Amino acid sequence: KSYNFLEDLRDLSDVNKANVKFSLRNPSHPDEDVCYIVHGKPETLNSCSFKNTSKTFMVIHGWTVSGLFESWVEKLVAALYNREKDANVIVVDWLDMAQNHYVVAAHNTKMVGQEIGLFIDWLEETARIPLEKLHLIGYSLGAHVAGFAGNHATNKVGRITGLDPAGPDFEGVHAHGRLSPDDAHFVDVLHTFTRGSLGLSIGIKQPVGHVDIYPNGGSFQPGCNMRGALEKIASYGIFALNNAIRCEHERSVHLFIDSLLNEEEASRAYSCGSNDMFDRGMCLQCRKNRCNTVGYDVSKVRKARSIKMFTKTRGSMPFRVFHYQLKINFLGKINQLAMEPELTVSFYGTNGKAEDLKLNIQEKITPNKTHSFLVVTEKDIGDLLMLKFKLEESTSSLLSLLSSWWYRDSANSGIQVHKIRVRVGETQKKIVLCLKDPQTGSSSQDVVFVKCKEPWRYLSKR
Incomplete structure (x- = not known):
C-alpha cells in the first residue's frame, strides 16, 4: 500500500520561507549565475537583457543532496542556446528547498511551483511575453514543480517537458497533485527509470502528459549497467546503485539535450499498447500520429487520453537507432x-x-x-x-x-x-x-x- 507523506508534512515548511531565484544564463557562460531577474523589479529585466519577443525556457532542477547544481544544468542551457540563439534561458534555483529529506523536498514542490506561477504572471504582465513561447523543462521533482507552476499561473503556458518526473509520493495521486496534461497547452514526458528496483521506482510509471515516451521501456538504459550494480549490492551495499540510478534517471535529460544538438539524427518513438508488444516489433506504424519525434521537436499531438510511446536507443549520444x-x-x-x-x-x-x-x-x-x-x-x-x-x-x-x-x-x-x-x-x-x-x-x-x-x-x- 502506498503512503502519501505530502498530506502529513504541511507544517514542515512555510510559504513565506520559499526561496526561489531566477537566473537568466548567458550563452557564453551557461554555467554561471551572473544576472538574476527579481520578481517585482522590472529594472532587472533590462539589466539582464531579457528579450520579451523571444522564446523563453525555464530549467527546473530536482532533489539535491549537495545543494549544488548538477552538471547537466549547464549542458542543457548550452544546448538550448545552441538551438535557439535568441532565446531567454532562465535557470530556476530552488536549491535551498530541494536540499532536504526527499519527502520534505517533495512536499516543497507545490510551494515552489506557486512561486514560479506568480513569477510567470508578473513576467507576462510586465514584459508582455506571449505565454505560448514559454517552455518549462523540469527534471525529476522539478517536473512536478513545473506542473504546479503551470497550474498556478493565471494563463496557460505553452509547453511543459517532464524529464523522468519523480515517482515516490506522486505515483497514482490525483492530477492536481502532480504534473498532468492540464498544466500547459502541451505536456510531453520522457520516462527513463520507471522500474521498481528494491520496491522503489525513482521515476513515475504512469503517463502524466499528452505524449509520454518510454525509451527502452522506461528502464535499463543502455550504458548504465544497472544489472551490474544490482549484483554489487551484496558487496558494496546500496551505494553501489548510486551511479547506475543517476545514469538511468538522468538519461532523460541527455536524450532531450541530444534532440537539441542532433536535430538531423532525431530519435523516433512509436505509439503502442505495451512495451511487450513494442519489443515484438508490432508497433512501427506512423499513420494517424502513431509515431513522433523524441525530445524538443516532438509533434504537439493532444488527445483525450495520454499517448504512450516507445523507442530504443544507443548507450551514448547520438542516441538514435x-x-x-x-x-x-x-x-x-x-x-x-x-x-x-x-x-x-x-x-x-x-x-x-x-x-x-x-x-x-x-x-x-x-x-x-x-x-x-x-x-x-x-x-x-x-x-x-x-x-x-x-x-x-x-x-x-x-x-x-x-x-x-x-x-x-x-x-x-x-x-x-x-x-x-x-x-x-x-x-x-x-x-x-x-x-x-x-x-x-x-x-x-x-x-x-x-x-x-x-x-x-x-x-x-x-
Whole structure:
C-alpha cells in the first residue's frame, strides 16, 4: 500500500520561507549565475537583457543532496542556446528547498511551483511575453514543480517537458497533485527509470502528459549497467546503485539535450499498447500520429487520453537507432514441437551492413503461425537488400532438426520459411524477402534472403 507523506508534512515548511531565484544564463557562460531577474523589479529585466519577443525556457532542477547544481544544468542551457540563439534561458534555483529529506523536498514542490506561477504572471504582465513561447523543462521533482507552476499561473503556458518526473509520493495521486496534461497547452514526458528496483521506482510509471515516451521501456538504459550494480549490492551495499540510478534517471535529460544538438539524427518513438508488444516489433506504424519525434521537436499531438510511446536507443549520444519489424511465417506439420532456437540476423543495405544482431524470441516458435520480431541497428544501412540468418550455439541434434527451416523442400518434414516481411520504422518502407537459394544444402548454417518482386501484402489491416 502506498503512503502519501505530502498530506502529513504541511507544517514542515512555510510559504513565506520559499526561496526561489531566477537566473537568466548567458550563452557564453551557461554555467554561471551572473544576472538574476527579481520578481517585482522590472529594472532587472533590462539589466539582464531579457528579450520579451523571444522564446523563453525555464530549467527546473530536482532533489539535491549537495545543494549544488548538477552538471547537466549547464549542458542543457548550452544546448538550448545552441538551438535557439535568441532565446531567454532562465535557470530556476530552488536549491535551498530541494536540499532536504526527499519527502520534505517533495512536499516543497507545490510551494515552489506557486512561486514560479506568480513569477510567470508578473513576467507576462510586465514584459508582455506571449505565454505560448514559454517552455518549462523540469527534471525529476522539478517536473512536478513545473506542473504546479503551470497550474498556478493565471494563463496557460505553452509547453511543459517532464524529464523522468519523480515517482515516490506522486505515483497514482490525483492530477492536481502532480504534473498532468492540464498544466500547459502541451505536456510531453520522457520516462527513463520507471522500474521498481528494491520496491522503489525513482521515476513515475504512469503517463502524466499528452505524449509520454518510454525509451527502452522506461528502464535499463543502455550504458548504465544497472544489472551490474544490482549484483554489487551484496558487496558494496546500496551505494553501489548510486551511479547506475543517476545514469538511468538522468538519461532523460541527455536524450532531450541530444534532440537539441542532433536535430538531423532525431530519435523516433512509436505509439503502442505495451512495451511487450513494442519489443515484438508490432508497433512501427506512423499513420494517424502513431509515431513522433523524441525530445524538443516532438509533434504537439493532444488527445483525450495520454499517448504512450516507445523507442530504443544507443548507450551514448547520438542516441538514435533504426527500428525494423520482421514478420516470419513458419510453415510445417501440425504436430511439430514448439522450439526456441537461438538466431542472429545480419542486414546488408545500400549504405553498409549491420551484422550479428540477436533475434529476441519472446515466445516459442510454432509452425503455421506468423511471428513478429523487433530488430534495431545503430547505423543507417540505407535500403535493405539482403538479410542473413545464422544459427548460434546449436547442438548437432538441434542443428539437424532446424536444418530444413529455411528450405522449400516439401519432402522434408521440418518447419519451412518461404518469405520474410520487413517494415522499417524510420522510413516506413515495407520489403518482402525471399530465399536466395531454395536448394541450399542442409549443412549450411547461414540462410540468405534477398528482395523479391512480390509486394507487401496485409492479411488484415491494423
